[in-house]
């Protein structure tokens with residue numbers, strides 16, 4: 001089964017894990033993204049464990065942000 005490892009592009013989100021539009025504002029209030037499909041969390045370099053930790057943390061933030 002194909003899987004992702006190290007995406008350096010992807011969906012842009014804010015601190016609440018809301019998906020942002022090109023203007024930098026939430027695309028929809030309750031549209032969230034977490035994990036590997038989110039852009040930018042690797043900050044230019046891959047360190048073992050970052051991806052799984054980010055998936056856990058960003059998923060928790062998205063869940064907490066849901067209204």
Ligand SMILES: Cc1cc2nc3c(=O)[nH]c(=O)nc-3n(C[C@H](O)[C@H](O)[C@H](O)COP(=O)(O)OP(=O)(O)OC[C@H]3O[C@@H](n4cnc5c(N)ncnc54)[C@H](O)[C@@H]3O)c2cc1C
Nearest residue numbers: 003004005006034035036037047048049050051052053055
């Ligand atoms: C070979 C390899 C080694 C890795 N080693 C490490 C490591 O050592 N340390 C580390 O931190 N990270 C590592 N990673 C990266 C880490 O595994 C991923 O970053 C992490 O699993 C991403 O989690 P995710 O929940 O974002 O996505 P995924 O784990 O890919 O989960 C996405 C889920 O969505 C499901 N899905 C897809 N399409 C649909 C659909 N249309 N409807 C419903 N479900 C759907 C998929 O079946 C899958 O279960 C590795 C990755 C690979 C491939």
